[in-house]
Amino acid sequence: GLEAGYTQLASGLAASLDEGTWISTGYLVAEIVVIPLTGYLGNVFGIRRYLIVNAILFVCFSMLCGTATNLTEMILYRVGQGFTGGVMIPTALTIVSVKLPPDRRAMGMALFGITATLGPALGPTIGGWITDNLGWPYIFYINFIPGCLLVAMIWYGMDPEPMKLGRLKEGDWIGIACMAIGLGSLEVVLEEGERKDWFGSPTIVDLAVVAAIFIPLFIAIELWRKRPFIDLRLLHDRTLAASCFIGLALGLALYGSIYTIPVYLGQIQGYDATQIGIVVMWIGLPQLLVFPFVPLLMKFIDARLLLAFGLAVFAASNFMNIHMTHDTAEPQLRLSMLVRAAGQPFVITIISQMATASVAAKDAAGASSLFNVMRNLGGSMGIALLQTFTTWQEHFHFDVISQRLTEDNPLLQERLGQMAQQFQGDAPSPGDAMSMALAQIQILVRREAYVMAYSDCFYIMGAAMVLALIAVCFLRKTSGRHAAAG
DSSP, X not given: OGGGGHHHHHHHTTOOHHHHHHHHHHHHHHHHHHGGGHHHHHHHHOHHHHHHHHHHHHHHHHHHHHHOOSHHHHHHHHHHHHHHHTTHHHHHHHHHHHTSOXXXXXXXXXXXXXXXXXXXXXXXXXXXXXXXXXXXXXXXXXXXHHHHHHHHHHXXXXXXXXXXXXXXXXXXXXXXXXXXXXXXXXXXXXXXXXXXXXXXXXXXXXXXXXXXXXXXXXXXXXXXXXXXSSOGGGGGSHHHHHHHHHHHHHHHHHHHHHHHHHHHHHHHXXXXXXXXXXXXXXXXXXXXXXXXXXXXXXXXXXXXXXXXXXXXXXXXXXXXXXXXXXXXXXXHHHHHHHHHHHHHHHHHHHHHHHXXXXXXXXXXXXXXXXXXXXXXXXXXXXXXXXXXXXXXXXXXXXXXXXHHOOTTOHHXXXXXXXXXXXXXXXXXXXXXXXXXXXXXXXXXXXXXXXXXXXXXXXXXXXXXXXXXXXXXXXXOOOOHHHHHHO
């Protein structure tokens, strides 16, 4: 729900919107750095102990975020949130893949999928309401009760494991450092590139060079070491490799649509945070009716077919929005969001399970980390791509429309005359009224160009789902019952 109160949050910290972007970027950089480490650190400290400590720290950092008085404090606390919150998702997948009995893993993945869906669906609505009625600090304070419940549930539901501190001496610290520097730099480039004019900014250029050096170095080190902290050799398994590619495309479409729809509604339709949240709920809440059927169907139908169905429906929901007009609002978007809600549970539940189903239990944590890194990178790259693509396409469509609005266009002249008459009461002269009419025409043309650009974004997301659909062919065939058992 942070995005819903983003403007108020930046204003409350006396920061510009451009400076305030580091509130999100700091969290994402820390999160993408810690995700690959979760398997290794969970093994060293024990999953139960590791989760409890990080859950407590996450709650503490959330409370500190609510007390921040300036931008520096907020970014520091958000980085702490990212380092501790980033542990949750890959560890949850590992627990479902390893700790649950085989006959319950499909249902575990379905429940995990529900939580992964409800967050983005309810977050903007709850965040918008909290910001409008209580103030932005309560966006962070709301984490206190769920965080305490999480700690209690982990304490009660998981068995303690012995620590293996000796593995710290054997740690691949050079590889970890290269990974942190490389992925951290790449994340900043992706998140800040559009706002800083990409390679027109020396900072972006420097960070891109750093990422280009340290990421290949990290890959080389991990492939060379006998005991790497994250085993990239697992990608030799074609099912895991295909799952990671699908995760990359899923991240692009999943996070991309969560970015595109609110921005479109805010910019073109003038929706406020609460209204946007209500619209986004049409994606999340209907999925609660679909998720329970996924494990049941997996007992009788090849998981690959169900995954292909989900990807095809997800793609179709995006293609339904490629011909939007400036009148497209919540009523017109509702059907496409319901279609997406029908397909997304099949994708999230099945691909999250298949990413770890084909590897040995001892490698499940590494496979889960790889999959989640790819999905998060897909989300970051997707949002960065769509931000840039929207700007490019808006310029393109604006130029195309402008070229057709020539002086000898009778419809344009008629429209200008009508608008100039409307402005005559506010303009000191007929010439000024005509200038006001031309400025209004320019605003309308730019609005139409943006609508077309957002339509093109949905085309890109649909195409990503089609590519993911092709990757399903590389997944190993499993019978329905084996798929449901993981």
